[in-house]
Amino acid sequence: xxxxxxxxxxxxxxxxxxxxxxxxxxxxxxxxxxxxxxxxxxxxxxxxxxxxxxxxxxxxxxxxxxxxxxxxxxxxxxxxxxxxxxxxxxxxxxxxxxxxxxxxxxxxxxxxxxxxxxxxxxxxxxxxxxxxxxxxxxxxxxxxxxxxxxxxxxxxxxxxxxxxxxxxxxxxxxxxxxxxxxxxxxxxxxxxxxxxxxxxx
Numbered sequence: 062x063x064x065x066x067x068x069x070x071x072x073x074x075x076x077x078x079x080x081x082x083x084x085x086x087x088x089x090x091x092x093x094x095x096x097x098x099x100x101x102x103x104x105x106x107x108x109x110x111x112x113x114x115x116x117x118x119x120x121x122x123x124x125x126x127x128x129x130x131x132x133x134x135x136x137x138x139x140x141x142x143x144x145x146x147x148x149x150x151x152x153x154x155x156x157x158x159x160x161x162x163x164x165x166x167x168x169x170x171x172x173x174x175x176x177x178x179x180x181x182x183x184x185x186x187x188x189x190x191x192x193x194x195x196x197x198x199x200x201x202x203x204x205x206x207x208x209x210x211x212x213x214x215x216x217x218x219x220x221x222x223x224x225x226x227x228x229x230x231x232x233x234x235x236x237x238x239x240x241x242x243x244x245x246x247x248x249x250x251x252x253x254x255x256x257x258x259x260x261x262x
Contacts (some may be wrong), residue, residue, distance in 0.1 A: 117199045
């Protein structure tokens, strides 16, 4: 599974396309060497964001045992009230089972269950947020920064075959053998057409 967020959604939300388009591409390429410092900066930024994100993966899972232990303090999760034992249910008709769920006693037990279960879930959520919330926040923040860096890099029009090869390698590594979304293949095709046209010119 890729770590990348859909670039279309990100660009549409915050105008990343305009930011990328505003980069002075021609001026950024050193004529003598073909080196593109803008591309190099995007790659370096992505790798830095990737390095910050990776340690946060599994942070919540690592705290699961602590969370489960804390949950023992709030007692077991309330269970739905039954209307009959298994043996009794086999001997009852569907109407009898339905009517058993409509008695004042059963409705009172069900109302008590819903009240107690809601209170239990609220305590569980508070514990989960207190114990695992910081790890989740760190993951989401670093993931978002990493996704922005990845998508800015893939959207950038590279100026050399070497840089295109590096872009393809980065995307291929990100998707780890899974199918690469069309939006990234479209980037590659645009780079190939541009570089091919420049070569013919």
